[in-house]
Amino acid sequence: MLYRTFGKTGKKVSILGFGCMRLPILEGNPSKINEALATEMLHYAIDNGVNYVDTAYPYHGLSFTEGGKSETFLGNALKNGYREQVHLATKLPSWNIQKKEDLNYYLDEQLKRLQTDSIDFYLLHGLSKTTWEPLKKLDVFEFLDSAIEDERIGYAGFSFHDELDLFTEIVDSYNWSFSQIQLNYMDQESQAGKAGLDYAYSKNMGTIIMEPLRGGGLTDNVPSDIQAIWDRAEVERSPAEWALRFLWDQPEVNVVLSGMTAMEHVIENVKIAEDAHANSLTDEERDLIQEVREAYNAKVHVDCTACGYCMSCPNGVDIPKNLNLLNEFYIYQNMGMSAQTYSFLTAMNFSASFCNECGECEEKCTQIIPIRKYLKEIREIFEKDTTPP
Template sequence: MRSKFASKTCWGDEYMLYRKLGSTKEEVSILGFGCMRLPVLDDKPDKIDNKLATSMIHYAIDNGVNYIDTAYPYHGNSLSEGGMSEVFLGEALKGGYREKVTLATKLPSWIIEDKKDFEFYLNQQLDRLQTDKIDFYLLHTLNRTYWPKLENLGVTDFLDAAIADEKIKYTGFSFHDDFEVLPEIISAYNWDVCQLQYNYMDKNYQAGIDGLRYASDQGLGVVVMEPLKGGVLANNVPLEVQSIWDMAEIKRTPVEWAFRYLWDDPQIDVVLSGMSSIEQVVENIKIADEGHPNSLTFDEKDLIREAKYEYRQRIKVGCTGCGYCMPCPSGVDIPHVLNQLNHFYMFDDPSGARSHYYGILKESERAINCTECGECEKQCPQGVSIIKSLKEVVEKFGS
């Protein structure tokens, strides 16, 4: 395990802690500002409340946050169209703020069809962000489908050329797939950073803890997204879970427990938070004051394990995600469908589970396509009543 050395700088009443980002020379704040959930007007994602959002960004930077993350589709109406997050940041970072931060954005991997698209979107993003150079340029949402396509189109040559032209400084990717896909991507290029979904509930989800360790051991900076699992670890906390937090000698909010769990790990460099209010910005900066590596006690780590266990007690379907039920003759992505049903019950989060269900799964992969052939149940080592569970998904989420 590589060593981590955290520095700190006083900003008013709090200290911001910094860690070196992988093998780069950049010292970045342990709290990064993710610009995908900014406050909006009229409930329209592409209508950012510029005045409020700008005050939030400025407050964060004025108090030591120096890692700002965005992406091409953030605050847009669809993944195929550019959102307003980059445009907003181009304006918000004027007046000397751009020089105070390391700026990260991402190439929209899913709409790349020709090698000419690489430079087209990079140039468009530079214009939108009103900057000559992007500090960290990530390939967005790499998985077993997008990566081979980008690699065949010559994305690594494009990245080398963009660095030589001083349009980008460092390279990386965000990852959304199982661990076994990760080593192939990492070995294909001299990446600087890797962005992974990770929190105390998701140690074995997607790349998980194995992916985090692997990326870090290869010298990549590790940027963590979804520290609060889309907010469910902070909102509507079950009484049984809250009673566990109440047992702690040092009282902390559910948000603080989630962040402290991540910052306790010396192989995590930056934790992104998609903050949507000034109150969240203030709270998270205050929490970061004590986010030292290896700072949680054994008893505190045990409480986190108990909270995780309590959440898992609320699981509706005993699916382990082993995949023995796959492939489904009708195309249903059974493990992912059942995962969203469990999310529905574990976190009492109907809207979030439904949003993930329609956002992650293609129409052809949804439960409505089940023909009740029973092949999946013959293969399931857990004896899960899959057909019955898929019917419940249709009842809860619709078609």
């Protein structure tokens, strides 16, 4: 296992982190973790050098607002000496915070679930315009300072799902130790993106990457034209290996979290992490990844540029996010991943579900997109149980 220095904390973190959002489950029910298998996978990873474990309050639950089973699972699975071998990270459910007391309530609840006195790395979960403003008003920095002071948490950070300008604003607003962003070879320019990674790194913050395989979108049902590009490489590698090596090639990346669902994933990813040094890809390999990126992008369904002119919707629908979701659904054909995003948008009152077809957005759209038609298509896909195209 390779290790990198985690920004200003100076901790040595394994380049592969164990993400506990996609543990193996029973009966297709996300709240029923296959605990025996998940424990075996986690122990294998730790025994082979993984020392960063990431979870969050809602993981393995039935909705984002309710608590899930991931933290409780970890509390048990990290017994017998495993807790001491890892940096444990979990996240405050930002969208559930209504008043100041909620901040301490959730943290104390999480310490109990995780059966630990201190959470090494504590994140404000999924910061975006919607979650950030209310948290600031509730003096979240004071809360983080006091939780560090009384050692309920070691270091404070945040995970992020919004645009780059908000990311830099948040980075500049507090003495964060680290941040967690979505990054993979398809998302270099969306959300915080590569520019956000570089910005956090320049501030000496630890950097964590989530969704390195786009939640399985880059590895499941790989289209034959994309596979044909990979097959031209001199060295034979799986699509997962290409995606992980793409990230570890970048020295600014500290930890790549992988949401491993099967023992084979853990074994493969641990093995790759043994020699995935920074700056180790050749120019030809980087060009090949670029070719794959272009081939995926050619599969886009809606020509939305996310300019935002259609906003704001009188019914609160986040139109660019919904159209982006529809594109992802067509490109990656991963129903599980897309349905999860849709349920998150619905929980935030942003999904196509809230469209009443008034058509105001279409009058403002710079690309003349029949938005109502696509929002309807989204409802048909995610609110009825249909199969991917």
